[in-house]
Amino acid sequence: MSDTEKNLQAKVNISVPDEAIPVHREIVKRLKLLEGGNFNSCLDSGFISLLNGVYELFQIFQKTVLEKSSINCCCSVSCAMCCNHWVEDVNSFEAEIIADYIRKNRPRDIEKIINTCMDDCKELERLDNLVQNQLSLIDQKKERIDEIDLLLSVYYQMKRPCPLLDHNSRCSVYPVRPFTCRIYVNLSDPSGCSPEYINDGEVNTYLLDLEENANEILDRLHFRFMKYEGDTGLRSLLPKYLEGPRN
Numbered sequence: 110m111s112d113t114e115k116n117l118q119a120k121v122n123i124s125v126p127d128e129a130i131p132v133h134r135e136i137v138k139r140l141k142l143l144e145g146g147n148f149n150s151c152l153d154s155g156f157i158s159l160l161n162g163v164y165e166l167f168q169i170f171q172k173t174v175l176e177k178s179s180i181n182c183c184c185s186v187s188c189a190m191c192c193n194h195w196v197e198d199v200n201s202f203e204a205e206i207i208a209d210y211i212r213k214n215r216p217r218d219i220e221k222i223i224n225t226c227m228d229d230c231k232e233l234e235r236l237d238n239l240v241q242n243q244l245s246l247i248d249q250k251k252e253r254i255d256e257i258d259l260l261l262s263v264y265y266q267m268k269r270p271c272p273l274l275d276h277n278s279r280c281s282v283y284p285v286r287p288f289t290c291r292i293y294v295n296l297s298d299p300s301g302c303s304p305e306y307i308n309d310g311e312v313n314t315y316l317l318d319l320e321e322n323a324n325e326i327l328d329r330l331h332f333r334f335m336k337y338e339g340d341t342g343l344r345s346l347l348p349k350y351l352e353g354p355r356n
């Protein structure tokens with residue numbers, strides 16, 4: 110999230126209306142079932158079924174919050190400019206489930222997806238070196254610049270579409286896309302999501318997320334199923350899950 114987006118997040122601060130509270134409560138109930146369940150793997154059918162239920166409820170939650178707040182969201186399945194972002198904060202179980210979905214639904218594309226992910230990782234590394242060099246020339250006492258924020262903003266402007274977009278620029282893993290993609294919404298005009306506007310103060314992108322108690326359970330589930338410590342990037346995790354040992 111850029112500084113501009115963080116500012117908007119602080120400015121808009123959409124509260125959860127009464128009508129959405131029971132939906133959120135049901136989400137937490139199902140997340141607790143996921144947490145308490147005796148699942149050996151996040152690829153267990155019971156785990157996936159419960160998680161799919163959470164995803165469906167989350168969609169209802171977001172819709173209810175926006176409707177009751179009289180806010181229009183202009184996102185749609187056919188809109189994909191935001192998919193140029195470096196997707197970070199993916200839960201371990203989400204990455205593993207996405208990899209499994211790709212194996213089952215796009216087996217012929219696996220090599221291409223892995224190669225694109227790895228190219229994108231190299232590009233991020235290249236940009237990271239550039240950003241660090243530039244920051245070393247600036248007096249950080251005078252000008253506080255968030256290194257990660259700058260790196261992600263620069264990466265977005267390179268216009269490198271997510272390797273999971275299909276030839277129609279649609280998310281090929283839409284039913285199992287991670288929370289981090291689901292929470293990113295635009296409250297005004299899709300054209301504002303174009304990478305060149307990443308630092309434009311008028312762009313109304315917003316993170317419409319779950320409440321803290323739900324995210325805490327998701328964090329615990331992330332650590333429980335984690336196989337690659339410290340890695341939460343979609344493009345860095347997918348090659349590992351697609352090439353690694355299969356359950």
Ligand code: SF4
Nearest residue numbers: 184188190191295302
């Ligand atoms: S965030 Fe922007 S680019 Fe992404 S789906 Fe919404 S309107 Fe489209």
Ligand code: SF4
Nearest residue numbers: 192271273274280290
């Ligand atoms: S996983 Fe899907 S929604 Fe998320 S960035 Fe990639 S293509 Fe877009």
